[in-house]
Amino acid sequence: MTTYSAVVTTGIYCRPGCGAKPLARNTRTYELAAAAEAAGFRACLRCRPYRVAGPVAADAPELVCRAWQLVIDGILDEGTEAALAERVGLSPRHLRRLFLKHLGASPDQLARSRRAHFARRLLDDTDLTVLDIAFASGFGSLRQFNRIMREVFRASPTDLRDRRHRADRLVADGGLALRLPVLPGYDWDAVRDFLAARAVPGVEAVEGRAYRRTITVDGAPGLLEVSPGDAAGHLLLVAHLPYWEGLIHVVDQVGRLLGTETDHTAGVAALSADPVLGPVVRNRPGLPVPGAWSALEVGVREILARGREPEEAARRLKALVEALGTPVPGLPGGLTHAFPPPEALTRARLAALAPGQGLPAGDVAAIAALAEGAGALGYGTSPDALAAVPYLDDDLRQMLGLRLGQRGAFPLADPSLRAALEELGVPARGADSWTAGRWRPWRSLAATHLMAYGDRRRKAAFSLSAE
CATH class of the missing domain: 1.10.10 (Arc Repressor Mutant, subunit A)
Incomplete structure (x- = not known):
């Protein structure tokens, strides 16, 4: 957990590692930057706390x-x-x-701080105009933007742009580039491999160390690219979007997908001591629990994967995307469509897929039900809300729960997870109850490490068989 130090004699707060050396008796600590700001402190100009990830307590x-x-x-x-x-x-x-x-701040104060910090990053990283940055950051007007930036940073947006370091400015070959802060120790390669093993054909692609995916913004297509940053502490996000209004929400969604602001330090410490799981966790301690771009994507993929070989599941998923998704022509790496919106996944449209692409009635019912309830299934969705969606069995609810931020989810039906348990000598029969007491309350983190370990074992086995 990031802890911010505020100095009462200067009115400034800093992030860990700042070169300032105030007397201990003059400092106060806060778990959130917004809490320090609510107490009247402003961000340090040297360590720039707005440039680091800051999870909720x-x-x-x-x-x-x-x-x-x-x-x-x-x-x-x-x-x-x-x-x-x-x-x-x-x-x-x-x-x-x-x-x-x-949290040390009211909801309004947290929202204000969040928008202001995102705007400050855009002022540093990009050449967007002040007006574009205001609406990209979720402010309702330029007047409100100027007022809040002065309150939080004690300077106008124009003055803050003039103060940016020369090395801050990012230039991309097309698109808008910005830094995506991550917590210390974050393992991008592990997250990339996890996403690659579960990529939706035509929608997501991994090439080298870069992850790309298509999205839609109010029905208009866009492209996102994530790769390692030029220094520790951040990734590089390049966004190709039809417009920048509401960009803050797109970037938040990317962060949830990649697990960039989820602090699993306590979970890693607890699971590393387990005699069975410990070596697996210690091998990739920086792997967080990746989220989901949408519950619908994860759910449809899992429904089509049930009881099928990976190649067959991928073929059916690709056919569904091509038939019902939004075409996005001219993209590299096999990206062709954005994932179908909920309104496209009706029973009638699913049942009318071309011969050879048709789905069993059970899959049609489950996908249509998930699409109908998708609007209420966001990050942090409770188990009760998932249980209220018809046609979803417990295995699917567990996978959705894991990708939507539930700490106790454990998708035992996942093939990679089961392969990992078998490799580690944990019998599949009774594995759920066996793990419940050992790895709670970090079962989602444990499952993620097992799935990643199982991915590697299955990939190695496939390579050997291909030879």
């Missing part, structure tokens, strides 16, 4: 984390704290009290 109650996720998703871009409180079933006063107690 790990010990925050589930309800607070769920409300914070709604803030990240943009509920306060145009709404109010009262609307947020209503969504989570609390009074505005009680919700604000919980946020102040566990």
Whole structure:
């Protein structure tokens, strides 16, 4: 967990590793930059705390984390704290009290800080105009943007742009390049391999150390590329989008997919001590639990993979994407379509797929039901919400839970996970109950490491058989 140090004599807060050496008696610590700002401190100009990843406190109650996720998703871009409180079933006063107690700042203060920090990164990394940055960062007007940037950074956006370091400016061969902060020790290669093993044909591709995927923004296609950064502490994201308004939400979604702001330090420490799983975790300690671009993508892939060989599942998934997805021509690496939107995955359209691409009735029903409920299945979705979606069995709910941020999910039906358990001498029969007591509350992290380990073992076995 990142801890920020604020100096009462200067009114400045810093991130760990800053060269400033204040007296201990003059410092205060905060787990979130927004909490330091809410207490009246401004960001250090030397260490620039807005350029590092900052997860929500790990010990925050589930309800607070769920409300914070709604803030990240943009509920306060145009709404109010009262609307947020209503969504989570609390009074505005009680919700604000919980946020102040566990996070050190109110929902509005957290949302303001989040937008301001993202805007500051755009001012450093890009040549976007101040007006474009305001709307890309979720501000409602240029006037609001100028006011909040002055409150948070004590300077206007124009002055902040003038102060950027020469090395900060990023130039990409097409698209908009920006740095994506990651927590210390983050293992990009492990995350890339995990995503490559589960890539949707035509939608996602991994080439070398780069991950690419298509997306749609209000129905218009776009392309995202992620690769290692030029220094530790960040990845490089290049976005090719039809417009920049609301870019902050696209970047947040990328961060969730890649697990860039999820602090698993405590989980890694606990699982590393396990005699069975410990060697696997210690081999890739920087592997987080990757999220999902959407629950729909993960769910459809899992439905089509059930009971099928990988090649057959990939063929059916590719056929579905090509038949119902949004064409995105002219892209490299086999990228051809954006994933079908929920409204395209109706029973009638699924049942009408071309001969040879048709799906069993059970798959059609499950995919259509998932598409109907997809709007309510975001990151942080509770097990109860997943259980309310019809036609989804427990195996599918466990996989969705893992990719949507549930710490206790354990998708035992995943072939790579089962292969890893077998390799480690854990019998498949009774494995769920056997692991429950040993690896709780970090079962999702344990499952991710097992799946990654199983991917490598299955890939090695396939290479040997091909020879």
